[in-house]
Amino acid sequence: MFFHKRGSFEHSRFSRIICAVRRFVFFAAVVFVMLPSLLWAGDRTPFPNVEFHPLNGQNSVMLEDFRGRPVLVAFWASWCGPCRAELPELVELAHELKDSGLVLLAVNVDSSAAAGQRFLERAGIELSAFRLSDQEQRMIGIRSLPTTILLDGEGLAAQIYTGYSASVIESIRLLVKGMSGADSDSIVESP
Missing domain, CATH: 3.40.30.10 (Glutaredoxin)
Structure with missing residues (x-):
């Protein structure tokens, strides 16, 4: 017979949601930081004549x-x-x-x-x-x-x-x- 602590299922589900949100935020931050460089190189835009x-x-x-x-x-x-x-x-x-x-x-x-x-x-x-x-x-x-x-x-x-x-x-x-x-x-x- 298995006994579960009250709310353990809800706690587990909540943990998975938090983990998924953290992954999404991390991925979004990486994309935000890298996007200007990726777009700049991807379309072969000329480097500014500095x-x-x-x-x-x-x-x-x-x-x-x-x-x-x-x-x-x-x-x-x-x-x-x-x-x-x-x-x-x-x-x-x-x-x-x-x-x-x-x-x-x-x-x-x-x-x-x-x-x-x-x-x-x-x-x-x-x-x-x-x-x-x-x-x-x-x-x-x-x-x-x-x-x-x-x-x-x-x-x-x-x-x-x-x-x-x-x-x-x-x-x-x-x-x-x-x-x-x-x-x-x-x-x-x-x-």
């Missing part, structure tokens, strides 16, 4: 300066552990794919340009890093770090990556090898 300001104060560059070449726009910060792991690999990948014409635009989002420059110097990473204005950053809608956007030669998003893993690097490698580009240096040096 002005990239070098951390070292040299002359700025525009995305249109690299028309016809694949461009990797990598958003990073010195306090972001995955960014610190990914950045040297992106630099190495850009050197490896220089014959494909790949351009690496590493965009620092630290609160100050000095923090980003200090990190690069201490880590021994030889790279001209850039910043965007706050308005341009908001327009692009970066919500997590690292975020890396691969643009084709027409400035259209071929792929958007959030987070860091070896599979991200391999995916970029394969996509860039599939794109045609000019033969030139792969890392933008400030003029």
Whole structure:
């Protein structure tokens, strides 16, 4: 003979409902956060022609300066552990794919340009890093770090990556090898 506590069936049903609501809210939050990036990349909308300001104060560059070449726009910060792991690999990948014409635009989002420059110097990473204005950053809608956007030669998003893993690097490698580009240096040096 089984004895049930009074209301145990109702309690169990209530728990299942609460669990389902939690799953729905979690899924809705993920979709809400990811939707702008998914829509932006999904319709192959051109990346905005923003002005990239070098951390070292040299002359700025525009995305249109690299028309016809694949461009990797990598958003990073010195306090972001995955960014610190990914950045040297992106630099190495850009050197490896220089014959494909790949351009690496590493965009620092630290609160100050000095923090980003200090990190690069201490880590021994030889790279001209850039910043965007706050308005341009908001327009692009970066919500997590690292975020890396691969643009084709027409400035259209071929792929958007959030987070860091070896599979991200391999995916970029394969996509860039599939794109045609000019033969030139792969890392933008400030003029």
